Amino acid sequence: MPHLPAPGPTSVRTTGDYYQWLVAWESCLTLLRENATRSHNPIHTVGVELDGVGNLDDVVLLRDAPPNTYKQVKYAVDSTTPVNEEYLTKPSASGGPSILKKIAKTWRELTADGGSADVRLVTNRAADPEDDLMAGRDARTGLLMPKAAVGGAKSLRGKARARWAQEAGVTEAELIDLLSVLRFDLPLDMVRFQENLQLLMTVTGLRHDQQALEKGVGWVAKMVREGHRKLTKTMIEAAVTELELKAGPARAILSIATLKPDPLASEADHAIDWIDRFDGDSDYTKRRPLSPHTWAQLQTDIEAAPGHLPAGTTAVSVTGSIRLAPAFLVGTTFRMVTGTDLAAVQRGRTGSQLWSSNEPFDTPLAPEVIEHEISQGDEIAVAIAVATDPTEDVFEYLDEQNLPVSKLIVLTPPSGTANDGSIPDSAAANALAVGIRDHLRRCTRRVRRMHLFLACPMGLAVLLGNRWNRLCQTIVYEDIKIDDGYEAAFTIEA
Structure with a gap:
C-alpha cells in the first residue's frame, strides 16, 4: 500500500x-x-x-x-x-x-x-x-x-x-x-489505545465495534464544541441511549495477568499480577510459576478474588493474559451456583467477542466422544480437544507418570474436528460447556477423581469452569511444553 x-x-x-x-x-x-x-x-x-x-x-x-x-x-x-x-x-x-x-x-x-x-x-x-x-x-x-x-x-x-x-x-x-x-x-499509541477502549466498552456493557467507538468519541467532541466542560453521569447515560450503544450489563473487572501486562489492569476492581512470578522471558514461554512461587499460591489468590470485588457484584468480566488452567479456575471460583454472570473477552478471527455465562442457547451441544482404555487405575482422564487435539501428548504423559486412570475420554466439538474456529460465539460456547459437563456427570458417577487436560479457547475454559458442579474432585493440568509436557496445576472440588 x-x-x-x-x-x-x-x-x-x-x-x-x-x-x-x-x-x-x-x-x-x-x-x-x-x-x-x-x-x-x-x-x-x-x-x-x-x-x-x-x-x-x-x-x-x-x-x-x-x-x-x-x-x-x-x-x-x-x-x-x-x-x-x-x-x-x-x-x-x-x-x-x-x-x-x-x-x-x-x-x-x-x-x-x-x-x-x-x-x-x-x-x-x-x-x-x-x-x-x-x-x-x-x-x-x-x-x-x-x-x-x-x-x-x-x-x-x-x-x-x-x-x-x-x-x-x-x-x-x-x-x-x-x-x-x-x-x-505511556506509550498509549493511537491503534493500541483504540483497541483498549473497545475492550473497556465491552466490559462496560456497550457495543464495541469501531463504529460504536467513533460514536462515543464524536459525542465528546460535540460536547466540547458546544461549550460543555463538565460531562455528568446523566449526560453520559443519555448519550449512550441516544447513540444506541447499550449492549448488556456493565461488569466489575477482575484482571489476572501471568503472561503480559493487562491494558485494563488500571481500570480493574481487583488485579492479580503474576507476570514476574511466572517462569519465562515472553508470553509464549511463561507456562508455570517460577520457584518459590507455586500453583497453590495462585489458586489462593484467584479463589480470594470475589471478596475483593464491590459488594453485591453480580456481573464480572475477567481480563488479562492467562493460560487455560487458571482460566478454568476463574470459572469454578465464580460458579453459576453463586449467581454470578461471568464473562471473558474471547479473541477470534472476526475480532473480539464477550462470552458470557448468561448467554442464552437453545439446547446443549453434545460433544463427540472417543474413549481409550488405559487400565492403570480407577480414576479417569479427560481431554477437551476443541482448539487442537492433545490426545497423543496426554497419552504420553499418562504413561510416563503412571497416573491411576482407567481410561482417557477425549471430547471434541460436535463436528468431531478440533480447530480454532470450531466455536463461533458465546451461545455455542455455553451450549458446548453444558454438553461436556452433562456427559461427564454421567460417566463419572462412581469415579472419585478426574484428571482434566484442556486444549480449547480461553473463553470456553472459563465457561466450562463456571458450569463445573455435581462432578468429582478434579485435577486440572497445564501444558508446559517442557520437561514432562504437563504439570498438575489446581485441585478443584466439584
Missing part, C-alpha cells in the same frame, strides 16, 4: 484533539462502569479543559471524595521526542514553563490545603530507557517510584532528582511526593 504523506499542521492539530477526546471517552466509560458496579467513591463528572485546575485541565475525573484525577494529554506525530528529562524540563516552544514545572505548580495548588490529587501525563510517546529516572518507571503503575528515590546525592539518580527538583521549583522531598502520585501513562 502507498505510504501516507507527512502530516501537515492542521492534521497534527486535529489528530491531537482526537487523541484527547479518546482519553475523555475512556473516562466516561470508567464513570459508567464504576457507578453501575457500585464501586467505592465512583466518578460523578468528567471535566474536559476544565476551569480552575491549572495546566492539568485536559481531562479531569471528579469524585465525591479525593483524590480526583487530573490528566495532561500530549500527542506526538512521531517518535523523535521520547519522555525523558529533556522533554519534561525544556521550556515550551514559546519560551514558557516546562511540562514538569507546569505539572509541579498545578499539583502544589491542588494539594495546598493538605488534600491529595492523582496526576497523570498521558501520551503516545515512549519512555526513554536511557534516562536516569524514567528507566525506573514501574510498568504496572506508571509511577517512577520507588526506584526514583533510590540512591544518594552523588548517584546518577540523585543528580537527576536534583536537576528535576530545581527545574520544577520544588525541594527534592516535594519532588518525591509529586513522583509518588504522578503517573506516566
Whole structure:
C-alpha cells in the first residue's frame, strides 16, 4: 500500500484533539462502569479543559471524595521526542514553563490545603530507557517510584532528582511526593489505545465495534464544541441511549495477568499480577510459576478474588493474559451456583467477542466422544480437544507418570474436528460447556477423581469452569511444553 504523506499542521492539530477526546471517552466509560458496579467513591463528572485546575485541565475525573484525577494529554506525530528529562524540563516552544514545572505548580495548588490529587501525563510517546529516572518507571503503575528515590546525592539518580527538583521549583522531598502520585501513562499509541477502549466498552456493557467507538468519541467532541466542560453521569447515560450503544450489563473487572501486562489492569476492581512470578522471558514461554512461587499460591489468590470485588457484584468480566488452567479456575471460583454472570473477552478471527455465562442457547451441544482404555487405575482422564487435539501428548504423559486412570475420554466439538474456529460465539460456547459437563456427570458417577487436560479457547475454559458442579474432585493440568509436557496445576472440588 502507498505510504501516507507527512502530516501537515492542521492534521497534527486535529489528530491531537482526537487523541484527547479518546482519553475523555475512556473516562466516561470508567464513570459508567464504576457507578453501575457500585464501586467505592465512583466518578460523578468528567471535566474536559476544565476551569480552575491549572495546566492539568485536559481531562479531569471528579469524585465525591479525593483524590480526583487530573490528566495532561500530549500527542506526538512521531517518535523523535521520547519522555525523558529533556522533554519534561525544556521550556515550551514559546519560551514558557516546562511540562514538569507546569505539572509541579498545578499539583502544589491542588494539594495546598493538605488534600491529595492523582496526576497523570498521558501520551503516545515512549519512555526513554536511557534516562536516569524514567528507566525506573514501574510498568504496572506508571509511577517512577520507588526506584526514583533510590540512591544518594552523588548517584546518577540523585543528580537527576536534583536537576528535576530545581527545574520544577520544588525541594527534592516535594519532588518525591509529586513522583509518588504522578503517573506516566505511556506509550498509549493511537491503534493500541483504540483497541483498549473497545475492550473497556465491552466490559462496560456497550457495543464495541469501531463504529460504536467513533460514536462515543464524536459525542465528546460535540460536547466540547458546544461549550460543555463538565460531562455528568446523566449526560453520559443519555448519550449512550441516544447513540444506541447499550449492549448488556456493565461488569466489575477482575484482571489476572501471568503472561503480559493487562491494558485494563488500571481500570480493574481487583488485579492479580503474576507476570514476574511466572517462569519465562515472553508470553509464549511463561507456562508455570517460577520457584518459590507455586500453583497453590495462585489458586489462593484467584479463589480470594470475589471478596475483593464491590459488594453485591453480580456481573464480572475477567481480563488479562492467562493460560487455560487458571482460566478454568476463574470459572469454578465464580460458579453459576453463586449467581454470578461471568464473562471473558474471547479473541477470534472476526475480532473480539464477550462470552458470557448468561448467554442464552437453545439446547446443549453434545460433544463427540472417543474413549481409550488405559487400565492403570480407577480414576479417569479427560481431554477437551476443541482448539487442537492433545490426545497423543496426554497419552504420553499418562504413561510416563503412571497416573491411576482407567481410561482417557477425549471430547471434541460436535463436528468431531478440533480447530480454532470450531466455536463461533458465546451461545455455542455455553451450549458446548453444558454438553461436556452433562456427559461427564454421567460417566463419572462412581469415579472419585478426574484428571482434566484442556486444549480449547480461553473463553470456553472459563465457561466450562463456571458450569463445573455435581462432578468429582478434579485435577486440572497445564501444558508446559517442557520437561514432562504437563504439570498438575489446581485441585478443584466439584
